[in-house]
Amino acid sequence: MKTMKWKQVGIIVAACSLLAAGCSETTAGPEESQPVVKVWKLESNQAGSIASGKIAPAEEIxxxxxxxxxxxxxxxxxxxxxxKGDVLVSLEANDYLEQIRQAEAAIASAQARLLDTQAGARSQELQRLESGVEQAKAALEVAESSYNRMKALYDSGAISQADLEKVTLELEKARTGYDQAKAQYDLAKAGPTANSVAALEAEVKRLQSGLQLAKSTYENTKIVAPISGIVARRSIDPGEMAQPGVPLLVLVQMDQVKVEASVPQEQINQVKVGSAVDVKVDNRTLKGTVEFVSPISDTNSSSFPIKVRLDNKDGALRAGMLAEVYLPNQATDSEVKIPSSAVVTKENKQFVYKVDRDIVHQVEVTVGEIKGDWVAVTKGVAAGDQLVLNPGDDLAEGSKVIVN
Structure with missing residues (x-):
């Protein structure tokens, strides 16, 4: 019996030891019990109004x-x-090359005609034309002699009226042939007129203009980058048809970006082009410059669009990111805008939780106007404060936290 009792005691002691060991292993350490919080830091220049907006490329083409x-x-x-100038897309260009060749051939032909005209008739041509004049003159003399003889016979009644008209017609033909031969000879001997040369020169210039147009059209088969930047979108592939005016690619210039935001009517006159402002993006505070203040309000509100330019050499800012523009001189010195998610209400009072190193301090604040996701605080916060966003019920004065 004693042996059984001692065995039971041993079992109980061993069980207690295991239970104690299990409890020691599952008990969380101090660090593991600390809640993880996300904070929002109040910069020294964040007094005043905040214009929320989005990042956009400095240029988008x-x-x-x-x-x-x-x-x-x-x-x-x-x-x-x-x-800028890089070839982005090439269109099939064989037809346009053929147009260039045809235009060059037409110019060569016109220039040859112009040179021949300017040079005038050759000596051999003049001799041929002069011989033609002599032959036409001889034919005219024969026709005149025949006419005179037949006229005399007609007057004596030896021939009829029809016979006389026949030789009269032959005489007129001979006279016309002589006049034409002599005119051709005189024209060739005198050389080209100023008007004929001018007409040929104008024809050459017209064809040269056509050649330039053909070359320009051929160059347009190479679609080049109008700016330096990044290809943000491509909507064309080889084998597809390109149409005039239909976007093929979208280029953006991101070395600099702009924040497009809207400012209420009562504050817009205090925003000036060229003034420096601070812009906060993902807890980064950057320096920006106001480059545009719209003279007209948004279509559906009384707010006025503004644009703030930022440097983006590191490429960290991307189009579409949310940003807050801190506008100078927009509120009293004692008023600060903080996210409304940092404020909690207890017993009809408002509090924020400040993080000092890893210790939380509950601080009562005096709040003013609430606008969207932001609330104006006139007392209780200062520059450099780190405020807990969306604090949980487990936070209290003196709690230790881990800042995410």
């Missing part, structure tokens, strides 16, 4: 074709970095 044509090759893809 839709690349289009001037011609309708089949795409032969696309030289870039989305994300490609290009320089």
């Amino acid at each position: 839709q690349v289009v074709s001037k011609l309708a044509g089949k795409v032969e090759q696309v030289h870039v893809k989305e994300g490609s970095v290009v320089k």
Whole structure:
């Protein structure tokens, strides 16, 4: 019996030891019990109004074709970095090359005619024309002699009226032939007129203009980058048809970006082009410059659009990111705008939780106007404060936290 009792005691002691060991292993350490919080830091220059907006490229260009044509090759893809003048898309160009060749041949023919005209008739040509004049003159003399003889016979009644008219017609033909031969000879001997030369010169210039147009059209089969930047979108592939004015690619310039925001009517006159402002993006505070203040309000509100330019050499800012523009001199010195998610209400009082290193302090604040996701605080916060966003019920004065 004693042996059984001692065995039971041993079992109980062992169980207690295991239970104690299990409790020691599952008990969380001090660090593991600390809640993880996200904070928002109040910068020294964040007193005043905040204009919320989005990041946009400094330049965004839709690349289009001037011609309708089949795409032969696309030289870039989305994300490609290009320089101004780089060829982006090539259209099939054989037809346009043939137009250039035809225009060059037409110019060569016109220039040859112009040179011949300017040079005038050759000596051999003049001799031929002069011989023609002599022959026409001889034919005219024969026709005149025949007419005179037949006229005398007609007057004596020896021939009829019809016979006389026949020789009269032959005489007129001979006289016309002589006049034409002499005119051709005189024209060739005198050389080309100023008007004939001018007409041929004008024809050459017209054809040269046609050649330039053909070359320009051929060059338009190479669609080049109008700016340096990044290919943000591509909507064409080889074998597809390009149409004039239809976007093929979208280029953006991101070395600099702009924030497009809206400012209420009562504050817009205090925002000046060229003034420096602070812009906060993902807890980064950046320096920006106001480059545009719209003279007209948004269509559906009384707010006025503004644009703030920022440097983006590191490429960290991307189009579509949310940003807050801190406008100078927009509120009293004692008023600060903080996210409304940092404020909690207890017993009809408002509090925020400040993080000092890893210790939380509950601080009562005096709030003013609430606008959207922001609330004006006139007392209780200061520059440099780190405020807990969306604090949980487990936070209290003196709690230790881990800042995310």
